[in-house]
Amino acid sequence: MAGNIIPAIATTNAIIAGLIVLQALHLLHGAYDALVWPFLTAKPNKPITGSQLPPPNPECGACSDTYTIVRCNPKEVTLGELVSKALEHTIIGDGADDALDVTEVSVYEAGRLLADPDFESNLDKTLADLGCEQGKFLSLVDEDERWNTLTVAICSLPLVSSSSSSMPNAGTIRESEKASQLLLPTSRPRLKPKFKPAAPPTVNMEVDRTTLKRKHNPEETTTLEGEDGPVRKKIKPNSRLPSASPSKAQRLEEEGLVLLEDDVIILD
Secondary structure (H helix, E strand, C coil), X not given: CHHHHHHHHHHHHHHHHHHHHHHHHHHHCCCXXXXXXXXXXXXXXXXXXXXXXXXXXXXXXXXXXXXXXXXXXXXXXXXXXXXXXXXXXXXXXXXXXXXXXXXXXXXXXXXXXXXXXXXXXXXXXXXXXXXCCCCCEEEEEEXXXXXXXXXXXXXXXXXXXXXXXXXXXXXXXXXXXXXXXXXXXXXXXXXXXXXXXXXCCCCCCCCCHHHHCCCCCHHHEEEEEECCEEEEEEECCCCCCECCCCCHHXXXXXXXXXXXXXXXXXXX
């Protein structure tokens, strides 16, 4: 048995690595519809199978966010500049009324609150002072919960060719490079309306008690003459007799028997 362990582990690792590479090729080619979840089975005729990926969950915290990339110099760009430029570059809704500004969003970095409408002291600080270097992600959350979260990835600026120093207008190029410390992507991201699950149907717990009251049926009551006057008594349905139990003599008479004074029963 010990001699079969190493070949089994090597074979399994090779199969799994091959499946991962196949899925990575789909990602590199942008064929997201071809992605599957492969897994091994115990069936000898079909050892490898898979299933299609489910659609994104609108309630998922990762799938619902909108992602964008911003190239900047963290030592020169402030938090307020990055947030305002990112919001201006993002397509939000259909008109100007749907636009967001710095005062309407909260800024988080890995669960750390950097700014919100009531906390604006960090907007004038540079990203480097706040510890937001290259490779960090900033989350811009709408305070009114109308739009999904905009996640901004901070990336490095593109490298500048050294041949530009030999050009006659190298000083002008350096000044423009110094002024452009924040570069936005060519494609504009679009924020999606925040997904709100449908409210469960409300159940009316109020009961109309008038419908629970039993209606009066005059056939179910009878009027008897008593010592204190007429008395109404309830009788059984489909019966004209009072609801009282008959006496022993009455029951015997109904059965065709007669009960005498000395408790002698005479057959009719």
